[in-house]
Amino acid sequence: MGDLDFLNFDAQSKEDSNSMKKVLFVDDEKSILVALRRLCRNTGWDIYTAESGDEGLAIINEHAIDLVVSDMRMPKMNGAEFLEQVVEQSPSTVRILLTGYSEVTATLAAIDKGKIFCHCTKPWDNDEFREILNEAIASR
Known part of the structure; x- marks a missing residue:
């Protein structure tokens, strides 16, 4: 490895270790997105929000998202379909x-197809959900 290669590697390592984690929340309800953003206010994460699966995929194409949290029930593209596409576009x-209590069958299918870290039910407990988000970020 030449001197320049070493310098480039060193600069890249520093950039990776100092970069903020990028989290994307996808939900068609603005009030949920506001609540999720508020929940993560003091985390130091770079927060993105999208009101549809299509909008979420566009954000994933533009940014290296570390964690995506998606609602199951959304018009046009549901959360399971969205997360399946996330696996293809950004496997890491x-x-x-996020699901409602009555969506058990669809949730189980989504876990298999979307290779989901976990699912959480609405409404969530803020402390428990924050811990799940931290564990998900740490698993990356």
Whole structure:
């Protein structure tokens, strides 16, 4: 390895270790996105929000997202379909699915197809959900 290669490697290592984690929340309800952003206010993470699966995929194409949290029930593209596409476009992104209590069958299918880290039910407990988000980020 030449001197220049070593310098480039060193600069890249520093950039990776100092970069903020990027988290994307996808939900068609603005109030949920506001609540999720508020929940992560003091984490130091770079937070992105999207109101649809298509919008979420566009963000993933533009940014190296570390963690994506998606609602299951959304128009056009549901959370399971969205997370399946996330696996294809960004396999290293950790995925969490938000579900309602009545969506058990769809959730089980989504866990298999979307290779989901975990699923959480709405409404969530803030402390428990924050811990899940921290574990998901740490698993990356």
